[in-house]
Amino acid sequence: MKALSIKDIAVKANVSITTVSFIINGKAKEKSISEAVIEKVEKIIEESGYKPNQIARSLRTGNSNIIGLIVEDISNSFFAKIARLIEDKAYKRGYKIIYSSTENNIGKAQELINLFKTRKVDAYIISPIKGLEEDVQALLNEDKPVIFFDRNLPELKTNYVGADHFNASYQSVESFIKEGRKNIALVTTDIDVQQITERFEGYKKALVDNKFDYKEELVVKIHFNQDEEATIKEIKTLLENQTLDAVLFATNYLAISGLKALKQLNKKIGADLSVIAYDDHEAFELHTPGISTVQQPLEEIAETVIKLILSQLSSKSKLPEEQIILPTKLIIRD
Amino acid sequence: MKALSIKDIAVKANVSITTVSFIINGKAKEKSISEAVIEKVEKIIEESGYKPNQIARSLRTGNSNIIGLIVEDISNSFFAKIARLIEDKAYKRGYKIIYSSTENNIGKAQELINLFKTRKVDAYIISPIKGLEEDVQALLNEDKPVIFFDRNLPELKTNYVGADHFNASYQSVESFIKEGRKNIALVTTDIDVQQITERFEGYKKALVDNKFDYKEELVVKIHFNQDEEATIKEIKTLLENQTLDAVLFATNYLAISGLKALKQLNKKIGADLSVIAYDDHEAFELHTPGISTVQQPLEEIAETVIKLILSQLSSKSKLPEEQIILPTKLIIRD
DNA sequence: CTGAAAGCGCTTACAG
DNA sequence: CTGAAAGCGCTTACAG
Numbered sequence: 001m002k003a004l005s006i007k008d009i010a011v012k013a014n015v016s017i018t019t020v021s022f023i024i025n026g027k028a029k030e031k032s033i034s035e036a037v038i039e040k041v042e043k044i045i046e047e048s049g050y051k052p053n054q055i056a057r058s059l060r061t062g063n064s065n066i067i068g069l070i071v072e073d074i075s076n077s078f079f080a081k082i083a084r085l086i087e088d089k090a091y092k093r094g095y096k097i098i099y100s101s102t103e104n105n106i107g108k109a110q111e112l113i114n115l116f117k118t119r120k121v122d123a124y125i126i127s128p129i130k131g132l133e134e135d136v137q138a139l140l141n142e143d144k145p146v147i148f149f150d151r152n153l154p155e156l157k158t159n160y161v162g163a164d165h166f167n168a169s170y171q172s173v174e175s176f177i178k179e180g181r182k183n184i185a186l187v188t189t190d191i192d193v194q195q196i197t198e199r200f201e202g203y204k205k206a207l208v209d210n211k212f213d214y215k216e217e218l219v220v221k222i223h224f225n226q227d228e229e230a231t232i233k234e235i236k237t238l239l240e241n242q243t244l245d246a247v248l249f250a251t252n253y254l255a256i257s258g259l260k261a262l263k264q265l266n267k268k269i270g271a272d273l274s275v276i277a278y279d280d281h282e283a284f285e286l287h288t289p290g291i292s293t294v295q296q297p298l299e300e301i302a303e304t305v306i307k308l309i310l311s312q313l314s315s316k317s318k319l320p321e322e323q324i325i326l327p328t329k330l331i332i333r334d
Numbered sequence: 335m336k337a338l339s340i341k342d343i344a345v346k347a348n349v350s351i352t353t354v355s356f357i358i359n360g361k362a363k364e365k366s367i368s369e370a371v372i373e374k375v376e377k378i379i380e381e382s383g384y385k386p387n388q389i390a391r392s393l394r395t396g397n398s399n400i401i402g403l404i405v406e407d408i409s410n411s412f413f414a415k416i417a418r419l420i421e422d423k424a425y426k427r428g429y430k431i432i433y434s435s436t437e438n439n440i441g442k443a444q445e446l447i448n449l450f451k452t453r454k455v456d457a458y459i460i461s462p463i464k465g466l467e468e469d470v471q472a473l474l475n476e477d478k479p480v481i482f483f484d485r486n487l488p489e490l491k492t493n494y495v496g497a498d499h500f501n502a503s504y505q506s507v508e509s510f511i512k513e514g515r516k517n518i519a520l521v522t523t524d525i526d527v528q529q530i531t532e533r534f535e536g537y538k539k540a541l542v543d544n545k546f547d548y549k550e551e552l553v554v555k556i557h558f559n560q561d562e563e564a565t566i567k568e569i570k571t572l573l574e575n576q577t578l579d580a581v582l583f584a585t586n587y588l589a590i591s592g593l594k595a596l597k598q599l600n601k602k603i604g605a606d607l608s609v610i611a612y613d614d615h616e617a618f619e620l621h622t623p624g625i626s627t628v629q630q631p632l633e634e635i636a637e638t639v640i641k642l643i644l645s646q647l648s649s650k651s652k653l654p655e656e657q658i659i660l661p662t663k664l665i666i667r668d
Numbered sequence: 669c670t671g672a673a674a675g676c677g678c679t680t681a682c683a684g
Numbered sequence: 685c686t687g688a689a690a691g692c693g694c695t696t697a698c699a700g
Contacts, residue, residue: 003451005693016671021695032669054452055398056693059389059676074421075414084409084435096449098432101418115430117337118388259620283617286593339677350687355679366685390677393692 004050012048013041020045024052058120067309068116069099070109070126078252078279078296079127082149085302086125093310095122104191104224106131113139123309128153130192145312149305151193152323159312161304161324163296165195168328169202172248172276172294175330177210181246181274185218187235187258188250199250199278217242228257235261245273252279259287280331290333297326338384346382347375354379358386392454401643402450403433404443404460412586412613412630413461416483419636420459427644429456438525438558440465447473457643462487464526479646483639485527486657493646495638495658497630499529502662503536506582506610506628509664511544515580515608519552521569521592522584533584533612551576562591569595579607586613593621614665624667631660 006024010017015037022031023041044050058064067090071079079101087097098121102109106129113135116124123145128136133153139146140158147159169186176184186203189196200219207214220238222231235258238244249255255277262269269275269289276292277284284291304324312319340358344351349371356365357375378384392398401424405413413435421431432455436443440463447469450458457479462470467487473480474492481493503520510518520537523530534553541548554572556565569592572578583589589611596603603609603623610626611618618625638658646653 007693017694018671018673018696019669022670025695034669037670051448051452053393053454053693055389055393055454056676057695059387059393059678059692060694060696062676064389073418074408075411075418077409077411077414080409080411080414084407087408087434096434100421100430114385118385120389256616256620263620263622281617282590282615283620286590286597286617286621288597288622341677351678352680352687352689353685356686359679368685371686387677390692391679393676393694394678394680396692 003053004048006050006052009041009044009048009050013037013044015041062120063122064120065094066096066098066119066121067123067125068112068119068121069097070102070112070116070124070128071099072102072104072127072129074099074101076253077281078150078298081298082302085298086306089302089306090309093306095310102127102129104129110135123147123313125149125305125309127151128193145309147305147308147312149301151195154194157321159308159322159324161301161308162195162326163301163328164325165198165328166202166205168278168294168330169199169248169250170206171328171330173203173206174210175276175292175332176246176248176274177206177212179246179274182212183215183218183242183244184212184246184248185220185238185242185244186248186250187220187222187238187254189224189254190221191224196250203248218244222254222257228260231257232261232264236265239265239267247273247275249275249277252277252281255291256281256283259283259291276330285333292330292332292334295329295331297328300326337387338382340384340386343375343378343382343384346378347371349375396454397456398454399428400430400432400453400455401457401459402446402453402455403431404436404446404450404458404462405433406436406438406461406463408433408435410587411615412484412632415632416636419632420640423636423640424643427640429644436461436463438463444469457481457647459483459639459643461485479643481639481642481646483635485529488528491655493642493656493658495635495642496529496660497635497662498659499532499662500536500539502612502628502664503533503582503584504540505662505664507537507540508544509610509626509666510580510582510608511540511546513580513608516546517549517552517576517578518546518580518582519554519572519576519578520582520584521554521556521572521588523558523588524555525558530584537582552578556588556591562594565591566595566598570599573599573601581607581609583609583611586611586615588612589625590615590617593617593625610664619667626664626666626668629663629665631662634660 006017006020010020019033020041022028022033023038028038069083074080083099090097100112109129109132124139125147127150128148133156136146136156149161152160173184188200204214220234222234249258278294280293280295284293340351340354344354353367354375356362356367357372362372403417408414417433424431434446443463443466458473459481461484462482467490470480470490483495486494507518522534538548554568556568583592612628614627614629618627
């Protein structure tokens with residue numbers, strides 16, 4: 001039951017493996033192989049079900065038709081949806097995706113890059129974390145296409161595709177203000193990544209621009225890797241000890257924890273309290289009342305990422321880096 | 335900036351590549367390489383940051399230390415969580431996982447198996463669909479370890495790890511009956527896979543065992559690939575036109591659609607209506623009132639799958655197939 | 669119009 | 685204790 005090799009095909013067709021290789025790779029015309037030979041070989045390949053060994057091909061050519069995708073956590077619905085969309089789109093263009101999660105762990109992230117390197121992936125799509133600068137720079141030095149998404153490491157010259165996190169927060173706060181809210185809290189995380197910082201900056205700027213004071217005690221930064229219990233507790237402390245009438249949650253899972261906290265405290269969203277969550281989640285639509293959310297344009301992000309990667313892969317010369325910021329949408333529910 | 339090869343290391347260390355290879359692969363003792371040489375070579379490897387080319391290694395040895403994972407849809411939270419757990423556990427044992435989604439499409443599933451084959455993955459973890467029998471049999475003929483999870487194709491002799499879907503439904507229905515419910519509906523899908531059938535059988539058996547009539551009009555089979563709008567509409571029709579006081583949802587996403595339907599109809603879960611959903615979801619805990627769910631033992635499923643795969647991979651002789659059915663847990667919320 | 673041969677970077681049976 | 689050499693399955697520059 002050993003797999004067929006190009007040699008087996010060559011023997012059966014009574015030609016050299018060179019000829020078979022040319023035909024497999026669509027270079028038959030270019031190499032002026034005769035019609036008769038092409039047909040004969042194609043027929044044999046078809047009948048025998050021969051598939052070229054991609055490992056051998058990769059070893060020889062140095063590329064793999066595989067794109068590596070590195071995300072924070074594939075079980076987070078934002079990343080899962082993006083991964084799925086990217087996979088679909090890449091697949092249609094003849095590329096496969098392999099993906100893996102960093103868990104915000106710099107060591108794991110570095111190992112993944114190494115893994116992908118030794119597997120000779122052709123390009124990298126990364127939602128990066130601080131500390132990865134050197135490793136990514138090494139990829140760039142080897143002229144490997146790298147695209148960041150969701151987050152950026154601005155000191156590196158890379159392509160980046162992401163949502164307009166600053167404006168998303170800004171608009172959320174303004175929406176609260178229009179509703180007549182006076183004391184607007186922010187629940188965010190302590191991960192030091194650009195998009196979290198931007199969400200914070202947008203929040204502050206909107207307050208200041210509207211002549212509200214920025215009050216430190218209304219901002220909670222939740223430690224990234226702590227368990228949900230602790231998060232809920234911190235949010236409860238905020239809700240109980242501060243005068244507030246609106247909360248912006250900077251991530252999806254923080255909003256989930258926040259809703260659990262509200263439920264435990266028996267506080268209702270409504271006349272006395274407004275909530276907006278970053279990134280949609282099924283729970284928000286179902287919630288009574290519905291939870292307003294900031295929605296990132298997933299489809300567009302995926303499409304843009306793939307488009308940039310493919311144009312880099314197909315161009316011989318180095319293309320200029322692009323920074324693409326896509327607008328978010330605020331969905332108000334009640 | 336070309337990557338280092340084993341030859342470069344050999345030259346630097348002034349030994350043969352054979353020696354370097356033995357050292358890299360931990361065979362130094364066995365091949366009685368001298369301590370001095372081992373140390374020298376290890377130092378050079380360390381300093382130079384040399385990483386063996388896995389592609390070349392795979393080509394030579396015929397295996398890859400990669401396990402292929404094929405699921406229905408990686409953006410479904412059940413599969414995303416399982417994938418993440420399996421990835422973690424495999425990683426700790428030196429295996430990488432590559433995963434991909436079939437979207438319940440037989441053509442795509444076959445392509446994925448082919449893709450994994452040409453990449454020489456060492457083993458396959460598959461949530462299978464009908465029509466894949468031949469392709470999987472071909473893998474088994476090549477003595478590749480294959481493990482099914484979540485779903486089974488019983489005509490094949492493979493390992494299988496899954497939850498006890500029959501009992502899960504059975505217990506759910508009995509729980510409704512204990513609450514005093516009389517008219518218990520089932521919302522399920524029309525995919526023809528074993529675990530969906532079992533959920534249906536458990537539902538019927540529990541009714542009959544408790545001397546209730548099985549009423550066909552209380553069962554809705556939703557077409558798999560239809561959009562959510564249509565699903566919600568069908569569920570609304572059920573809720574409006576039938577006398578019922580309890581609904582069991584056979585999947586997670588059907589329950590989500592069901593809750594949306596209830597919300598649109600302004601029907602409340604409570605005195606007049608009980609609901610149980612298959613597989614937990616954040617929305618269920620947050621929902622007011624909380625939604626009861628059947629929980630599959632994700633951690634155990636992942637652990638068992640990996641254990642079986644590794645024992646197959648490490649044993650030379652063919653192991654007998656195991657069918658492992660793990661119990662589910664019914665979580666009652668209100 | 670077609671083929672012999674080198675080489676991608678490894679592992680391993682064999683020899684000494 | 686260590687190394688020369690074959691070979692995994694391809695691609696491609698070169699030759700005719």
